[in-house]
Amino acid sequence: MEIAEDADSLRAQERENIIMNYEKGHRAGLPEDMGPEPVGIYSSIDRFGIVHETELPPATAREVKQMRREITRKSKWMEMLRQWETYKNSKKLIDRVYKGIPMNIRGQVWSVLLNIQEVKSKNPRTYKVMKEKGKRSSEHIHQINVDISKTLRTHIFFRDRYGAKQRELFYILLAYSEYNPEVGYCRDLSPIAALFLLYLPEEDAFWALVQLLASERHSLQGRWTAGQGTSCSQTQRRPPWPGFHSPNGGTVQGLQDHQEHVVPASQPKTMWRLVSLWRLVSKLGLFSRGPASRGAG
Numbered sequence: 001m002e003i004a005e006d007a008d009s010l011r012a013q014e015r016e017n018i019i020m021n022y023e024k025g026h027r028a029g030l031p032e033d034m035g036p037e038p039v040g041i042y043s044s045i046d047r048f049g050i051v052h053e054t055e056l057p058p059a060t061a062r063e064v065k066q067m068r069r070e071i072t073r074k075s076k077w078m079e080m081l082r083q084w085e086t087y088k089n090s091k092k093l094i095d096r097v098y099k100g101i102p103m104n105i106r107g108q109v110w111s112v113l114l115n116i117q118e119v120k121s122k123n124p125r126t127y128k129v130m131k132e133k134g135k136r137s138s139e140h141i142h143q144i145n146v147d148i149s150k151t152l153r154t155h156i157f158f159r160d161r162y163g164a165k166q167r168e169l170f171y172i173l174l175a176y177s178e179y180n181p182e183v184g185y186c187r188d189l190s191p192i193a194a195l196f197l198l199y200l201p202e203e204d205a206f207w208a209l210v211q212l213l214a215s216e217r218h219s220l221q222g223r224w225t226a227g228q229g230t231s232c233s234q235t236q237r238r239p240p241w242p243g244f245h246s247p248n249g250g251t252v253q254g255l256q257d258h259q260e261h262v263v264p265a266s267q268p269k270t271m272w273r274l275v276s277l278w279r280l281v282s283k284l285g286l287f288s289r290g291p292a293s294r295g296a297g
Helices: 002-024 024-033 039-043 059-084 091-099 101-115 116-122 126-137 141-148 162-178 191-197 202-214 253-261 266-283
Strands: none
Touching: 002 141, 039 091, 039 162, 059 091, 101 116, 101 202, 116 202, 126 162, 126 202, 141 162, 141 266, 162 191, 162 202, 191 202
């Protein structure tokens, strides 16, 4: 009995230490991260925010062309946002999402696509309450802390241990584990939430995760089931996704069928992640879809 009490006491102290490190912020991580960033670091950051080991060369002609294309697409997206009621269920919207949403308006577009402001206004205190509850009692706090230390660490936003974005990510994952106990916490959630934080404020990123996983329109929650604390169980085969069609006629199920041939049956988790990633980036317009993306869009 005494041993169990000692173990509980140690666990509680570890929880307090983890929370204190995030609340203390970047200074808590300095010994591990070797101090402040060198002055010249910004010459080695690419346009996506990734920090490289050496100074970057000038942009290639192809990269310049891509940046110009993004400027053109931005003006078209802004026009579409101004007439959202007209475009929100249109094929034009689907086509443009698949071509890729320009980075500098990605947060704005995601907010509309995921209906973030409406759901946030209907739940004005929910995030704060779930965040505090997670700090007090989330059973996943230790695994969340470990996973955050490995999430997007080459990105300038997440480079600092216990820095501002790592702290926001920590709070979001804690809050979500309490908000949706059916899923709780899975390792795959950390990079997804971090991706949202690149373009959205903290609370908006939380609701984006909620909407993507649990809303009727986007629901990805069926791909996760409550597991053993460190990651959710994904080793059992899942039923096919409801019809989710790409603009060019393909389906996620078709891609899944293809992956079953090229990924060994002994690696169902790998297959699932490949298909899930394809679905996620397609929904969020992160990447172009190939030759078709060269159009004016």
